[in-house]
Amino acid sequence: MGSKLLVIIATGEKQKALTGLMYARNALKQGWLDDVKIVFFGPSEHLIVEDEQVSKQVKDIAVVGESFACKAISDRKGFSGEMEKLGVKVDYVGPIISNFIKDGYLPMVW
Secondary structure (H helix, E strand, O other): OOOEEEEEEOOOOHHHHHHHHHHHHHHHHHOOOOEEEEEEOOHHHHHHHHOHHHHHHHHHHHHHOEEEEEHHHHHHHOOHHHHHHOOOEEEOHHHHHHHHHHOOOEEEEO
16 A cells, blocks of 8 residues: 555645645655645635745645645635635645545644
8 A cells, every 4th residue: 555645735824734734745745655735724715815924835846745624614715716816726625635545645733
């Protein structure tokens, strides 16, 4: 079985989010795992659009990997367009998370 990771960034705390983003970015760029997917959920979505340092990390990750943001939350808060500009796919993440887990991705939540 391959090594597949689902990084879920849910925290609104900048330092925690940056730590999770750093790991995800390095795992993707360095090929530490067979596949890495990233999901932004809840308070992290607000942090992404409000904090320039965090949004830059999110944009950098979008170049090397696939990431998703929760459409229900970003639509409600009015920043789905901003997330998409960073290269993040905006969709309902409940089924996405569930399907990744079913497909053998190990969830790591920050």
